[in-house]
Amino acid sequence: MLQKLVGNKNSCFVHTHEEETTLNRQKINNSCKRKAVDSVVEKPSTIIRRELTQHENEGNLLMSDIKLISRNVQNARASCYPKIPKSRKEVHNTLR
Numbered sequence: 001m002l003q004k005l006v007g008n009k010n011s012c013f014v015h016t017h018e019e020e021t022t023l024n025r026q027k028i029n030n031s032c033k034r035k036a037v038d039s040v041v042e043k044p045s046t047i048i049r050r051e052l053t054q055h056e057n058e059g060n061l062l063m064s065d066i067k068l069i070s071r072n073v074q075n076a077r078a079s080c081y082p083k084i085p086k087s088r089k090e091v092h093n094t095l096r
Contacts, residue, residue, distance in 0.1 A: 021060070028055050029069050033076040040080065044073045 018026075032051050036044060048069055052061070085091045 024055070025061060025065050025069070028052065028061070029072055031055075032069055032073050036073040036076050037080055040077065044070055044077075047073065 028051050032044075032047050035047050035051070036042075039047075048066065082094075085094055
């Protein structure tokens, strides 16, 4: 009975792991987004440059990776700002 609960010994789980470069890019990306939201007055290029120097040994990033990180930083900052009103009614409601 115990063997039935444990399962078949021949079953093997194959876990597909992300590549190391992808994980490093995600780590840098997340830290850049967090710092961009925390300090709104700092330029995104400064934030990205600082994070790249701090994570120097995190692998080689391509220029496309840097562009993706920059776009993600801008999107994270844009989510902090209020939405632009689309109609007159929305403008009056926000001014009240």
